[in-house]
Amino acid sequence: MGIIWDEIDRIALEDGDWVDIKHRMTFGDTARLENKMMKLSIDPARLKAAQATGDKDEAANAVNDIEFNTGKMELLSINVVAWSYKKQDGSGPLAVSPDNIARLDKETGELLLNAIGERNPQGKKTAGSTNA
Numbered sequence: 001m002g003i004i005w006d007e008i009d010r011i012a013l014e015d016g017d018w019v020d021i022k023h024r025m026t027f028g029d030t031a032r033l034e035n036k037m038m039k040l041s042i043d044p045a046r047l048k049a050a051q052a053t054g055d056k057d058e059a060a061n062a063v064n065d066i067e068f069n070t071g072k073m074e075l076l077s078i079n080v081v082a083w084s085y086k087k088q089d090g091s092g093p094l095a096v097s098p099d100n101i102a103r104l105d106k107e108t109g110e111l112l113l114n115a116i117g118e119r120n121p122q123g124k125k126t127a128g129s130t131n132a
Contacts, residue, residue, distance in 0.1 A: 004023075004024050004026045005127045006022075006027075007022070007023035007024070008020045008021070008022065008023060008081060008082075009021055009022075009023050009115070009119065011111070011112065012114050013108060013111075016084070017083070017085065018083065018084045018107075019080055019082070019083040019084075019108075019112060020080070020081050020083065020116060021077070021079045021080055021112065021116055022079045022081060022083040022119075022120060024119055024120060025078065025079065025119075026033075027122045029078045029079075030120075032074070032078060032102050032108075033074050033075055033078060033079035036071055036074040037070070037071040037074070040066040041063070042062050042063055042064065043062045043064055044062075044080045046058065046060060046061065046062040051063055072109070072113060073098065073101065073102065073114065075116060076104075076109065076112060076113065076116075077098050077101055079097065079112075079113065079116045080096055080101060082096060083096060086099075098116065
């Protein structure tokens with residue numbers, strides 16, 4: 001318990017490729033993930049009116065929509081810090097970015113999600129990892 005330092009675990013892949021992931025997620029990482037997993041759409045005028053009258057039922061009705069996401073892409077974006085992949089033309093390293101993470105094949109994505117889940121049991125459960 002306490003402070004989580006920037007420790008990295010290297011995940012070996014086929015063909016000599018590798019991906020570096022965080023050893024453990026921080027409190028801030030977990031909060032960022034949770035914020036991305038649920039989005040509320042609220043009618044502000046209706047909520048304000050409900051707050052003025054203290055009507056809890058009307059306040060609940062001010063919520064127009066709740067969107068839940070599995071958070072898999074966000075979980076990978078938070079945890080993948082480096083990799084050995086090169087640009088398509090081989091001219092240099094491929095940047096770790098959400099767009100490039102989305103290009104991972106399904107098997108590699110699932111392998112990384114499982115590795116992250118093993119290191120972060122709560123993150124694994126929260127993120128809907130395939131082992132959860």
